[in-house]
């Protein structure tokens with residue numbers, strides 16, 4: 001593959017946003033990605049991807065926090081209802097713990113995807 005701008009030069013890398021071949025002089029790095037140096041479109045795309053990535057990692061932390069909260073409330077509910085057998089707070093406690101675990105699992109599967 002040749003550089004998109006310099007047809008006599010071999011491409012050193014490929015723009016992640018438009019797929020053009022780039023020589024060392026034409027490539028730029030932004031938000032840990034490789035893109036065309038003089039392309040506004042590619043720069044905007046790179047920023048959008050970066051924003052989406054940041055949003056996803058925020059969601060991950062929110063999911064994790066919700067999960068941990070549910071587990072804590074569930075365990076408190078369980079402890080408080082231990083002297084009573086087969087009571088409603090106990091069932092609610094178990095449900096809370098399960099919901100919490102699902103949230104935490106989701107948060108971790110998000111982490112693996114990124």
Ligand SMILES: [Zn+2]
Nearest residue numbers: 015018036042
């Ligand atoms: Zn590009």
Ligand SMILES: [Zn+2]
Nearest residue numbers: 003006023026
């Ligand atoms: Zn070039």
